[in-house]
Amino acid sequence: MKKIYSKILLAGLLTGGLVSCDKELDLAPTDVLIEKTVFSDVATAESALADVYFKLALASVGPTHIIADASLGHVGLKEGNSYSNYYSGDLIATDFNVEGIWTKYYEAINVANVFIDKVPEFATYNEDIQKQHMAEARFNRAYAYHMLLSYYGHGALTGNMEGLGLPLQLEPYNGYNEEDQLARSSNDEVYGQIISDLELAIQDLPEIYSDKLTTRVRATKNTARALLSRVYLYMRDYQKSLDMSNRVLASSEYKLDADLLNLFPLNTAGTSSEFSDEVIFGFPFSGNGGNHQFGLHGIYYYNKYQWADAGFISSMDENDKRRTELIYEGNPAITDPVTRLEETTFKFNNPDGRDDIIVIRLAEIMLNKAEALVQINGVNAASVSLLNEIKTRSGLPEVNESDFASKEALLNEIYHERYLETVFEGRARFDFIRTGRPLKDPNLTEDQKTFPIPLREIDLSGGILEQNPGY
Template sequence: MNKIKYTIFGSALVVFCLSFTACDKQLDLAPEDTTVETEVFQSASSAESALMDVYNKTYEANKSTAYTIGDFTTDLLVVHNSYNQTVIAGELPVDDYTTEQIWGNSYSAINVANVIIKSVPELGTYNEDLENQHVAEAKFLRAYNYLVLLKLFGDGALTGDFNGLGLPLQLTPYEGTEYDSGKALTRSSVQEVYLQIITDLTEALPHLLDNYEEDLETRSRATKGSAHALLSRVYLYMGDYANAASEAEFLIGNSNYTLNSDLRSVFPISSGYDVPLDKEFIYAIPLTFNNGNHQFGTHYYSYYFKSSYHLADDFIAKYSDTDQRKTSLIWQGYSGGSYGAKLTSSKFNNSEGRDNIPMIRLSEMYLTRAECLARTSGVTQEAIDLLNTVASRADANFSAYSVSDFTSGTDLVDRILLEREKELCFEGLHRYDLIRTGRKLQYKDLPENRYVLPIPKREIDITKGSLEQNPGYL
């Protein structure tokens, strides 16, 4: 059994006090079959098991609608599912169960990260460098989950309103097992949340590894590369193009990451068992399989069966007939049912939903740097070279662009955005690219104040109203 199966998504340590709360400090005795924090952090192995719980919870927070909303709300797809159509129209009720799940799962991951960030320095008795690494990984995961929440719930987070309502910044573990509405946090501004994400990532960087002994760990645990890549995405969403370009540059030419000329190898036909992660992945959630039992069940990215959506003809037409992203990564999928003749994405191709899940790929960094250079410096050879690299990798018949092909930086940005759409489709990102660049989602009349999801009513009720609702849902 590979080490990664045990450490990342193997049998995690069952820690009662880490599930949703920190241990109640008033308890003198630990209940039977539970583990208290002082025991958890006495050894590197048990502390790492607690850290793996954050990775697990990050997966739970990013599966199903939390991930696919980035694509099914755009013109990439024709949607059949009535629930998804409600999401597209911005008509979710404030007591929507799925929204509650996304919010709750993300904060669950954040809370266990908080426990590690607080408890490892206080209680850890193992190697100091490894302690610092564990805290750094927890900070990366806290940052990742806060960015997920911010782009879904932060009012104005992608439209440049830094004074808009962001998120409750819970940076310490919950105390005890009972919720105290008197200690409920209010929503910090969008800017404050962004700054906390940046702080977590910059503080984590010195203590993260460049790579691990096993390549699969390098692509599925926090590294210096994944922290720089996430910072690049954060700055891009903020409109800070100079910093986004600078962070992306760290990944380009980095020996740990390589663009593969064969896109089918990047997204192989999944056996449902152990499928390696290509060197193009900077951060991903890997498929794992232990003794024949899938570790998580399915991820609920319903592309294969086409029962929820299929690919829009207008989107498919954006590819040339020699583009691998069309010839290899678009296919029939399950051919039965009402939509059998339609096409779907082959990036998620296992009939039982057992696929690796891309979170950040190297090609995103190429295109982010290209876009940001075009925005800050106009038509430059470097930006064009980056665009050409991604486009020509996918299509052997692609005719490379030159400086003379673009009359302005805006023209170049538009072409790069098209390449992002074709390259990163169905990886949960297109919605946010559309919003940040002032373009329309699938429902063209959707008001801007409904570009975000409603804050779950349950959360507002339990805080007795101290947690404010997004203005579009008042």
């Protein structure tokens, strides 16, 4: 597939046509003709698949990404900033981003549903490629549901499997029909669907593609396993998280990068994507040929709309390379007296916001394994060894088993190392909630840590969608 994020205008044909047939002439409906044309041929089917990835990418960046970090103290924000509601307890069901994150991920789910539904009906190309394409769509759908559940599933991150989850839309949306409105499935049922999609995807996804970049921007067997490693950890199924982590770590395709500045390189041009060997899956927003339209959906730490909190920086070891190499002045053109002296993360350093977005990388999988092993076996040498690999890469001294008097002590060290390692990568909120640590406002109730269901969606469902407690 050439440049998987080339703009593809398939919105109309992927959501169903509006032109009805002329019964006297017995003509096929326009939407059927379009779908048959798109999904019958491998080239046009790949273009449709590109749209699935593209919509998932657009749902995953911007506010979706920033809120997950802005919920904690390491992100500096101006007084009265637009992100305060997500950590102050003042969130409401009509909030713009509450609705936007929900809508964008369900748009990504819908195009994946169309692909899964229509390829078996219309495709005439190689059956193995058909299976691979549908497996890629299933991976995209699983990732979208996982993110939605992390934000909106009541208790989904704290082990409440019977809590209110999400409406499981698994068929293409064909317009508003009152009788088709779905109630919310439980967290357990949504997790089950995510796991089912990923397990089915693994059967038909390739091990790798023909080049390194494609292997990192299209789903592979290990991409799905890596996501399962994260999902099972969130579910507290530590043995299965460990199993999936081991499968990924056994691959020779991924390596912990010795150089942080190779993992997060200087990206002033923003016209090419070259992911490190450590990256398992990412969105290549730099590789858009200089087209700024995707930059509008980028991450804006470089521009100091958000920055690295000075207290957080000073709390890091002064020799930690994640401090000395990955925190910097940022855009010197920012002259706002509130922000001009603030430092920010080097992970997003393109001045136009056209940075590649790393979604899953090997360091996370190593920490997943370390955490799962401690949950299963208590203090153990393997977890300490994995922890030390991350520490020494950052220039920190190693630790020993004897440094930890209890399982909880080692877990807390792993949690802290995960925080420092993946900070600004759009998951910190979820890690803090699932491990029982407070967000920026320590007084938030458990109900307030879950997003409300958008009021618009509740109204459209005729009340079938139940609101989260506390809203």
